[in-house]
Amino acid sequence: MTIKDKLALPTAEEVAIAQECSREISAYLETGGETQQIDISARDGKKHAISIPTRALSLLADILAQLGQGNAVKIIPIHAELTTQEAADILNVSRPYLVRMLEQGEIPHHKVGRHRRVRYQDLMDYKMAVDARRSSALDELSALSQKYDPEY
Incomplete structure (x- = not known):
């Protein structure tokens, strides 16, 4: 399987x-348990029982749910370091805009040679903080709207 195949959207059959x-x-x-038993059938029809961590099985269910919605999925370890392009893609902003945010200290980063790297967890912390501020602002706007126009 090539990198292009790994990032491709699922086919209609794969979605189903x-x-x-x-x-x-x-x-x-x-x-409730730390592990669960699952059976896997080999091509020859033999079943193999394996023990899998419950967290991993839950993650597999989440991945399948995303694929079932027609989304491509990429797994990134929490401690992974991202390039500026990868970080920009996750935030859905341009790379130059992300670089400005890094230079202004909005998101922690470090340099490897002359290349900037962003820890995935730092990026997610930033994203959660922005989402929380956005949600708070929307709640405030909604409250003001109800206060000054009670018909809504």
């Missing part, structure tokens, strides 16, 4: 299969 698998896993997911 992912939807069904996501529902099946979610229905049987037991969140």
